[in-house]
Amino acid sequence: MKRLADSISNYMAKELKYDDEKREILSYGLQVFLGDLAKTISMLVLAYFLNIFITTLVVMISFVFFRRIIGGTHADTYNKCYFVSVLLILLLGKVGEIVDLKFTQITILILIVYILAVIATILWIPAGTEKKMIKNKATRKKIKIETMILLTFWAILISYLNSLELFKYVISSLLGVALAFFFTTPLGYRFMDFKLLKININ
Numbered sequence: 001m002k003r004l005a006d007s008i009s010n011y012m013a014k015e016l017k018y019d020d021e022k023r024e025i026l027s028y029g030l031q032v033f034l035g036d037l038a039k040t041i042s043m044l045v046l047a048y049f050l051n052i053f054i055t056t057l058v059v060m061i062s063f064v065f066f067r068r069i070i071g072g073t074h075a076d077t078y079n080k081c082y083f084v085s086v087l088l089i090l091l092l093g094k095v096g097e098i099v100d101l102k103f104t105q106i107t108i109l110i111l112i113v114y115i116l117a118v119i120a121t122i123l124w125i126p127a128g129t130e131k132k133m134i135k136n137k138a139t140r141k142k143i144k145i146e147t148m149i150l151l152t153f154w155a156i157l158i159s160y161l162n163s164l165e166l167f168k169y170v171i172s173s174l175l176g177v178a179l180a181f182f183f184t185t186p187l188g189y190r191f192m193d194f195k196l197l198k199i200n201i202n
Contacts, residue, residue: 004034012044028176032079035078039085043106046086047093056093062176063089070120070147071127071134073192084192096172106170108160113178114155120181121147128185 009027012018013184018026047056075081101109126134126143134140154177162170182188 004030013150029199031078035081039082042082043087043089046090049089050094052090052093052097055096055168056090058169059092059096059176059179060089063180066147066150066154066177066180070125070149070180070184071132072128072180073127073189074190080192085097088179089176093172093174096168099171100161101167101171102166103162103165106167106174107159109174110159110162110170113174114151117151117181118148120184121151124186128137142146143180158159 006027008030008074009023012026013023043060044053045051075084107161121144126140126145130135134143154173158170158173183192
């Protein structure tokens with residue numbers, strides 16, 4: 001992915017007469033874009049053939065929506081990121097497809113996820129990495145407030161969908177949001193470190 005991004009950025013930089021600094025910024029942006037595109041296409045294609053397309057899509061949208069705001073841990077290589085992202089999103093899409101829960105049970109789950117997400121917001125959000133950490137107190141407070149507001153709107157929305165008995169999609173959204181907030185916790189950081197899982201993907 002890096003080679004492709006470098007090739008494209010080199011060509012564009014030459015055509016647009018960019019200096020090395022702008023070319024590197026362009027290359028990094030392309031790496032992120034192409035990496036996300038590859039992961040998204042892989043997830044959706046595999047989900048389609050596994051007959052879990054809609055639930056996987058709901059998991060993915062719910063996860064990405066909050067992930068972009070709250071931050072969280074990242075894998076240290078693209079291959080690890082690709083492997084973990086595709087595996088977890090598909091796994092949760094499958095869980096959303098097969099788990100059979102009803103209104104009362106799902107209502108309890110919504111409450112649990114909401115409370116845990118609020119706690120995570122207070123304690124850890126915005127969550128960053130060594131390379132990208134938001135330290136400004138005013139900015140952190142603003143992100144916390146925005147997260148709380150979005151969480152509340154999300155909880156109201158899926159509670160409404162739950163009342164419409166769209167249980168499969170509510171469960172899928174719950175799983176996606178729970179995963180996004182999990183990756184802001186100390187346990188989520190340990191998980192992505194892979195020392196516990198003994199996985200070595202270069």
